[in-house]
Amino acid sequence: MANIDDVARLAGVSKGTVSNVFTQKRPVRREVAERVLQVAKELNFKPNYWARTLSMKETRIIGLSMPAERAKFSQFHMSLMNGVLQVCYDHGYRLLVNTLTPDYQGESKHITTNPVDGEIFLDPEQQDTRLDGYTDSDPPVVVIGRPPERYQSRVSYVDNDNEAMAEQVTRYLLELGHENILFLNATNERTVSADRQRGYQKAFLQAGVRMRPELHVFKRLDVPSVDYGYQTLKDVFSNHISFSAVITDTDKVALGVYRAAMELGISIPQDISVFAFSDNSVFAPEFNPPLSGVSLNSEELGREAAALLIERIRDNSAPVIHKIIPSHLVLRESCRPWTPPSNT
Amino acid sequence: MANIDDVARLAGVSKGTVSNVFTQKRPVRREVAERVLQVAKELNFKPNYWARTLSMKETRIIGLSMPAERAKFSQFHMSLMNGVLQVCYDHGYRLLVNTLTPDYQGESKHITTNPVDGEIFLDPEQQDTRLDGYTDSDPPVVVIGRPPERYQSRVSYVDNDNEAMAEQVTRYLLELGHENILFLNATNERTVSADRQRGYQKAFLQAGVRMRPELHVFKRLDVPSVDYGYQTLKDVFSNHISFSAVITDTDKVALGVYRAAMELGISIPQDISVFAFSDNSVFAPEFNPPLSGVSLNSEELGREAAALLIERIRDNSAPVIHKIIPSHLVLRESCRPWTPPSNT
DNA sequence: CTCTGATATTAAACCGGTTTAATAAAGGGC
DNA sequence: GCCCTTTATTAAACCGGTTTAATATCAGAG
Numbered sequence: 001m002a003n004i005d006d007v008a009r010l011a012g013v014s015k016g017t018v019s020n021v022f023t024q025k026r027p028v029r030r031e032v033a034e035r036v037l038q039v040a041k042e043l044n045f046k047p048n049y050w051a052r053t054l055s056m057k058e059t060r061i062i063g064l065s066m067p068a069e070r071a072k073f074s075q076f077h078m079s080l081m082n083g084v085l086q087v088c089y090d091h092g093y094r095l096l097v098n099t100l101t102p103d104y105q106g107e108s109k110h111i112t113t114n115p116v117d118g119e120i121f122l123d124p125e126q127q128d129t130r131l132d133g134y135t136d137s138d139p140p141v142v143v144i145g146r147p148p149e150r151y152q153s154r155v156s157y158v159d160n161d162n163e164a165m166a167e168q169v170t171r172y173l174l175e176l177g178h179e180n181i182l183f184l185n186a187t188n189e190r191t192v193s194a195d196r197q198r199g200y201q202k203a204f205l206q207a208g209v210r211m212r213p214e215l216h217v218f219k220r221l222d223v224p225s226v227d228y229g230y231q232t233l234k235d236v237f238s239n240h241i242s243f244s245a246v247i248t249d250t251d252k253v254a255l256g257v258y259r260a261a262m263e264l265g266i267s268i269p270q271d272i273s274v275f276a277f278s279d280n281s282v283f284a285p286e287f288n289p290p291l292s293g294v295s296l297n298s299e300e301l302g303r304e305a306a307a308l309l310i311e312r313i314r315d316n317s318a319p320v321i322h323k324i325i326p327s328h329l330v331l332r333e334s335c336r337p338w339t340p341p342s343n344t
Numbered sequence: 345m346a347n348i349d350d351v352a353r354l355a356g357v358s359k360g361t362v363s364n365v366f367t368q369k370r371p372v373r374r375e376v377a378e379r380v381l382q383v384a385k386e387l388n389f390k391p392n393y394w395a396r397t398l399s400m401k402e403t404r405i406i407g408l409s410m411p412a413e414r415a416k417f418s419q420f421h422m423s424l425m426n427g428v429l430q431v432c433y434d435h436g437y438r439l440l441v442n443t444l445t446p447d448y449q450g451e452s453k454h455i456t457t458n459p460v461d462g463e464i465f466l467d468p469e470q471q472d473t474r475l476d477g478y479t480d481s482d483p484p485v486v487v488i489g490r491p492p493e494r495y496q497s498r499v500s501y502v503d504n505d506n507e508a509m510a511e512q513v514t515r516y517l518l519e520l521g522h523e524n525i526l527f528l529n530a531t532n533e534r535t536v537s538a539d540r541q542r543g544y545q546k547a548f549l550q551a552g553v554r555m556r557p558e559l560h561v562f563k564r565l566d567v568p569s570v571d572y573g574y575q576t577l578k579d580v581f582s583n584h585i586s587f588s589a590v591i592t593d594t595d596k597v598a599l600g601v602y603r604a605a606m607e608l609g610i611s612i613p614q615d616i617s618v619f620a621f622s623d624n625s626v627f628a629p630e631f632n633p634p635l636s637g638v639s640l641n642s643e644e645l646g647r648e649a650a651a652l653l654i655e656r657i658r659d660n661s662a663p664v665i666h667k668i669i670p671s672h673l674v675l676r677e678s679c680r681p682w683t684p685p686s687n688t
Numbered sequence: 689c690t691c692t693g694a695t696a697t698t699a700a701a702c703c704g705g706t707t708t709a710a711t712a713a714a715g716g717g718c
Numbered sequence: 719g720c721c722c723t724t725t726a727t728t729a730a731a732c733c734g735g736t737t738t739a740a741t742a743t744c745a746g747a748g
Contacts, residue, residue, distance in 0.1 A: 001457070001482065003734055019736055024453050026737095031698065037452070049459040050403070051734035054394040055703045061440070061459075061711045073429075078422040081441075085417075089443050092454070097406070097439040099429050104436060107380070109368050113345070115393040115405075115438075137345065226626065255630060282570065283627040286599060347704055358728045363706055370707095371725065395704035677736045689747090698740070705733090712727075718720090 002043035011039040022047050062088055062309060063119035063139075065098045067128060075280055076250070076298055077122060082143060083302025084120060091310050093117075101131060113136075114139055124148065124157075125189040131155060140312040141318045142305045146191045156312065158305045160296055160327045162192050166199025167206075168329065169247060169275055169294070174207045177338030178245040178273060180215060184232055184257070186249040188218040196277070200247070215243055225249075230257025233297050235266055243339050244272055251278035254291055254334075273335035281330070290332035297325050346387035356385040357615070366391050397677075398518050406432055406653060407440045407463035407483075411472060411533075420594070420642055421466060421623055421680025424488060427646025428464060436653050446473060456482055466491065468501075469533040475499060484656040486649045491536045500664050501655065502649045504537050504640055504671045510543025510672065511550075513555040513591060513619055513638070518551045521682030522589040522617060524559060528576055530593040538619070545589070559587055569593075580650045581608055588616055595622035598635055598678075619681035624676065634676035641669050 008015040013032060013070055020026040021036045028036075039045075052087040053059050066073075073081070081095075088095050096116055104110055119132055121143045132150045134141065143157035173181050186193045197216060204211035219228050229248055233256070236243065248254040260269055268274050268289060278284060279296035291315065304323055312318045346382050352359040357376060362371040365380045374379075383389075408428065410417075417425070425439075432439050440460055448454055465474055465487045475495045478485060487501035517525050527544050530537045539559060548555035563572050573592055577600070580587065592598040598620040605612055612618050612633055622628060623640035648667055656662045 003735080015735080016698060016737080017696085018699095020454065020697090022452055023736075026697090027695065046455050046457045047736095048398070048734050049456040050397045052456060052736075053459075053703095054705085054734080055736040057703075059394070072426050073422055075422070078417055078419070082416050085441065085443050092444065094444065094459075096443040097425075097441060098430065099433050100436065100438065108366055110436065111366065111390050112393040112396060113390045115397075129428060153654050156485055201595070227695085227714090252626060255626070260628070280597070282596060283630070285599065286602070286627070286631055288630065288632050349704080350707095359705080360707080360728060360730095361726085364727090367706075370727090373726065376726085392704050395733090396706075397733095398704080398735085399706040401733075595701095692747080693740100693745090695744080699738105700738085700740100701738075702736080703734105706731105707733100708729105710728085710730100710733075712725100714723100714725075716723080718722105 002045040004045070004047065006035065006043055007039050007045050008038070011036045019047075044070075059115060059117050060092060061094045061096050061116045062306065063096045063098055063114060063116035064122065065130065066071060066122050067130070074250070076296075079279060079298035080122070080302035080305075083299035083304075084306040085190040085302075086299075086312065087303050087306035093306075093310065102226045110145045116143070118313045120144060120305050120309060121147070124191050126191055126194065127189065136316070140309060140316065142309040142312070144301055144305045146195060148191060150201045152322070153177050154320065156308050156322065158308065158325060159321045160301070160302050161324050162195035163199040163202070165277070165294060165327055166196035166247075167203045168199075169277075170200045170203035171207065172329065173245045173247070173273060173275065173335065174203060174209060176245075176273065176335060178337070179209050180212065180243040180245070182215045182233075182236060182246045183217065184229060184246065184253050185216060185218050187221050189221075193218060210228050214241060219249060219253075225252035227257040227258075229253035230256075230260045231256070232262070233257050233260035237266075245335070246272060247275045248274065248276045251287075251291060251293065254278065254287070254293075258287060269334050269336040271341075273338075275335055284330075285332060287334070291333050292332045292334045293330050294328050296327050296329050301325050346389040348389070348391065350387055351380065351383050354387070355380045355421065363391075364601065365578060371545075386616045398513075400521050403459060403461050404436060404564040405438045405440050405460045406650065407458065407460035408466065409463060410466050411469055411474070413419045418594070420640075422625060423642035423650075424466070424646035427643035427648075428650040429646075431647050431650035431654065437654065456610065462486070462657045464488060464649050464653060465491070468535050470535055480660070484653060484660065486516075486653040486656070488628050488645055490539060490648045492535060496666070498664065500652050500666065501668045502644070502645050502652065502669060503615075505668050506539035507543040507546070509621070509638060509671055510540035510591075512543075512546045514547035515551065515619075516673065517589045517591070517617060517619065518547060518553060520589075520617065520679060523682075524556065524587040524589070526559045526580060526587040526590045527561065528573060528590065528592045528597050529560065529562050531565050533565075537562060554566045560587060563593060563597075568594035570572050570603075573597035573602075574604045575600070577601050577604035578608070579611075584672065589616045589679070592618065592620045592622075594630050595624045595635060595637065598622065598631070598637075602631060613678050613680040615685075617666055617682075619679055628674075629676060631678070633678050634680045636676045637674050638671050639669050645669050 004018050007204045008018045018036050020028050021033045070316040116139055118140045124143050124145045124147045126148055141155050146159045147155055147157055217232055219247055246257055254274055257274055278293040279298045284291040284293050347360045348362050352362045362380050363371050365377045442558050460483055462484045468487050468489045468491045472491055485499050490503050491501055561576055590601055598618055601618055610616055620635055620637045622637040628635040633677045
């Protein structure tokens with residue numbers, strides 16, 4: 001493809017002028033500009049993105065990164081992404097999804113600077129290494145979710161108040177009279193799990209009800225969400241651990257619970273109540289019975305994160321901000337007041 | 345940040361050697377390499393991505409583009425993306441999601457070369473302009489879905505056989521005795537809509553049943569999927585247009601149909617049968633009644649597209665390929681043989 | 689008519705790597 | 719000990735833009 005020198009030569013101007021015609025950073029005589037544009041069109045010339053980036057030190061690209069192990073985007077992620085993309089679009093940024101592992105990126109053959117102006121981190125984990133060695137001279141980062149404490153003073157994040165939310169949900173069930181509440185939490189690694197666990201415990205403490213530790217379970221990374229709900233319910237049941245309510249991490253986990261319950265002859269909500277930390281408002285109402293859950297405003301999370309990041313890219317001295325996006329309970333028909341078991 | 349010259353100077357070697365230590369394209373004495381690496385670590389040096397890209401003419405980035413108007417990713421897109429990402433990951437590519445409009449990218453201030461090694465196009469439309477002026481010297485493109493005929497000789501694509509699928513579904517319903525089959529198709533612009541419409545018509549033709557044109561409807565871009573199903577069903581009903589089966593574009597549209605039917609006192613599948621072109625196998629079984637649909641293998645579509653593209657990036661003379669990913673019907677409980685209306 | 693300031697243009701430096709072609713050093717065969 | 723390879727290293731050219739600093743042009747003021 002033609003380069004800027006070719007255009008300059010044919011248009012009889014210097015490359016600096018050609019550059020000015022395209023970047024519009026300096027005035028160029030109308031007739032000269034038209035001649036340049038004309039030649040550029042004939043040669044099918046476009047300024048090279050990477051050459052421009054190299055000299056401007058700006059890529060107009062925002063990164064999106066997942067923790068190493070996780071390969072797949074969930075509905076929740078997609079919702080976040082839609083929010084992020086909306087803001088990117090408004091500000092002329094592209095979005096670079098990076099799922100390469102630290103291992104890969106650590107091989108000397110592949111070590112490079114990060115090709116973005118800033119980055120959004122998804123699903124922070126307690127032992128997350130992505131922020132190790134992060135300094136103010138690196139491209140700015142915004143986390144969606146709560147990063148580990150050790151990074152919080154240095155990095156902005158956007159999150160729901162998961163602890164309060166879990167507390168609220170648990171209290172709701174406790175007030176319905178449930179005392180044995182099975183909590184199918186997300187994976188142990190994620191900070192969100194710790195937050196929700198804390199809220200769950202807090203509600204028990206405040207209600208003066210004894211919390212049974214065996215009723216709190218973490219998801220394993222290698223089992224699909226639906227299976228997690230299904231299998232855990234069956235396991236708990238066959239171990240004769242009694243419970244009258246279940247809180248699940250996502251609606252898919254709740255789905256597994258529904259299916260297991262159906263097979264076990266347990267009916268929802270007569271025998272057990274089910275509640276899901278799920279933002280999926282499209283299908284949840286179609287569950288049988290309609291699933292109670294929360295509204296996380298995931299798209300708003302994404303939008304806010306992107307906005308914060310772009311702000312920070314513009315002005316690297318912008319303050320570190322921790323923004324909480326409001327969430328609220330959406331009660332449908334999967335929870336009922338506790339009643340003593342009908343048969344022995 | 346330190347650059348390659350700094351490292352070279354402190355390590356007492358030339359920049360070419362430093363380059364060789366990192367790229368590993370030429371042998372370097374072990375002790376020299378170690379010294380360079382040591383200095384690099386002290387200075388926190390990493391080769392600059394853009395500079396490397398500029399001189400290597402390779403970005404290791406794959407683009408993903410949506411048609412201009414559409415801003416949001418659906419579940420189907422996400423599934424595709426997961427497939428694409430999987431292959432990207434295997435081959436060390438990042439994925440650049442580009443939702444900027446041709447307008448934006450056409451402003452002379454923003455005109456640049458495309459910063460990717462190759463690109464995947466989603467949701468091709470009949471009047472799609474993205475491929476205008478595409479030549480072999482541009483980064484290769486693979487389309488997911490069927491591009492307009494005029495491009496097919498030049499560009500590879502991966503698709504389901506939507507025409508055959510639609511025909512098969514329609515025939516299935518015709519064989520159940522349904523003759524008035526409402527088809528809530530996708531938007532008129534998309535090529536997939538045309539393909540499915542053709543299959544739909546073909547089935548009628550072959551069965552010797554008259555097709556009523558008013559039973560074929562296109563979605564409007566500005567109405568959400570659920571509303572589309574809901575509102576169309578209500579409209580058709582209030583216009584006293586009779587029908588006994590509905591084929592919908594997605595499961596969300598089917599959801600709208602379910603809700604409208606419920607409100608209208610029409611029961612599924614007793615009064616009407618419903619079938620959805622939906623790949624969503626997670627929630628469809630939870631519909632009441634469980635929704636019959638198709639399996640599109642969307643992740644496979646994504647994987648195959650990415651594989652084809654990377655192949656083409658490696659070898660620009662690789663042939664243009666049109667790959668059909670198999671799909672099949674998944675029958676659940678939302679369709680029944682036709683019975684004459686119970687009441688007049 | 690000269691000077692001043694604003695506007696337009698350019699040559700050269702720069703961004704930070706990779707690659708080429710030349711050269712030096714090290715080893716092997718005879 | 720000499721010649722021939724092979725292996726390592728380097729200086730310089732190159733990738734394709736933007737930006738700086740110097741210069742040319744032109745209009746208006748005095």
